[in-house]
Amino acid sequence: MTDTLNPNGTLPSITPLLQAAQQASASIRRLSTDRKTDLLNRLAHVLTEHAADVLTENQRDLDRMDPGTPDRTDAKYDRLKLTHARVLDLADSLRTVANLPDPTGEVLLEREIQPGLLLKKIAVPLGVVGVIYEARPNVTVDVASLCLRSGNACVLKGGKEADYSNRYLVGLIQDVLTEFDLPKAAVTLLPTDGPASRGAVVNELLTAVRYVDIIIPRGSESLIQFVRQHSLVPTIETGAGVCHTYVETSADLAKAAAIVVNAKVSRPSVCNALDCLLVDAAIADAFLPMLTDEFAKWNVAVHADEVSYAIFQKASYERLQPAQPSDFGREFLDYACAVKVVSGPDEALSHIQTYSSRHSEAIVSQNQLIIDRFLSEVDAAAVYANASTRFTDGGAFGLGAEIGISTQKLHARGPFALEKLVTEKWIVTGNGQVRW
Secondary structure, three states: OOOOOOOOOOOOOOHHHHHHHHHHHHHHHOOOHHHHHHHHHHHHHHHHHOHHHHHHHHHHHHHOOOOOOHHHOOHHHHHHOOOHHHHHHHHHHHHHHHOOOOOOOOEEEEEEEEOOEEEEEEEEEOOEEEEEEOOOHHHHHHHHHHHHHOOOEEEEEOOHHHHHHHHHHHHHHHHHHHHOOOOHHHEEEOOOOOOOOOOHHHHHHHOOOOOOOEEEEEOOHHHHHHHHHHOOOOEOOEOOOOEEEEEOOOOOHHHHHHHHHHHHHOOOOOOOOEEEEEEEHHHHHHHHHHHHHHHHHOOOEEEEOHHHHHHHHHOOOOOEEEOOHHHOOOOOOOOEEEEEEEOOHHHHHHHHHHHOOOOEEEEEOOOHHHHHHHHHHOOOOEEEEOOOHHHOOOOOOOOOOOOEEEOOOOOOOEEEOHHHOEEEEEEEEOOOOOOO
16 A cells, blocks of 8 residues: 655655644644543544454455464564554553543642742653554553543554555544544544655654654564664654563572563563573573473574573474574564573673663572672663563553664653653743843
8 A cells, every 4th residue: 555656756845744743733632631531531432343354454455464374473563563452452451541630730849939929840752753653553542542631643654564454543543533623634644655765754853853743663672773873853662672670599499480481471462571591500401391381382482592592402492493692682573583591690690781681680589699690780760570572562561552662862761651751841820020
């Protein structure tokens, strides 16, 4: 599916779309908290009412995928696919966001800086939020809900793989905006790139400093790095997840096995899934064979270091291959993981320091001193003790939806959700004061 092209096969400039979004942002900024709540609740109702149509459009996207995709377990297929349950989850997320505290207008500081001269710092919307993402149509709804609730307009650049889904979802959102006498441009979906203008839309968005206030890339490491290197608009990264789970000598092995299996197979195509398992040498012979039945059930490919390879081979695990250096620090996004046997906490922490993307890291242990050391020393947005990394999520953290998981340290870290879609404004009121 393509957008209207110029005679030379290029797309028209997106500047008019960005200008309209900027103008629409003023209308969203003026909305009252109650009005925003009503709008999102109405959108939840409309989304539920049109769930079947959403799935029809999503199936059109799925049908365009490479027909050679093996048994539809491909990670891209999972990210793209919507189900009735997932659509209902999106509607529930809309209702949750609708009822979260409005982050705008909050007084962050208030004082009198000299007699009669009053100073306030308040939270205000960012303005126009640009989000670039890949084949995840759920992001369309999540971003729109968070931006509208926080008083922002949004400009969405979704991947071409989800174009039918994204167009339909944005159409529903814009219909609700119209019901509320708001400009459709408050939620704008940018066109997919034409064959002769590959990347032109993204490049124009990244340089639109007059109209867009912030850019948030959500997707592969290559996408994030491209945006980081080329954007003139301030950027907040939502980084790729290279997540480790370290099973320490004192761990309850049954709990550890359940945590590892859940972190790997519950939804391997997402950024909080397990990519590398670290196991203390003292328990490796006892622990690793405990994983084989569940790993085999889910057809997990194990990229094993020399020690763990011998253990898995002795346990007759079939989907086994020697780990390559590139397997460590790799985000698999599939039913696959790396496994390494370590000599103890020092080596585990050193490995994580070297290969972590600083997303989510976990330890399974009953030694409180080692747990405390791990939680203190590991530099990541989220660190876990005796729990699966799969909880790193705006919804699971009670934040409603999320735009992504930020792995940087400025402005936002971890689930990038509602309360981070604001900035600050200083308001000073006086009665004629001057300063020489």
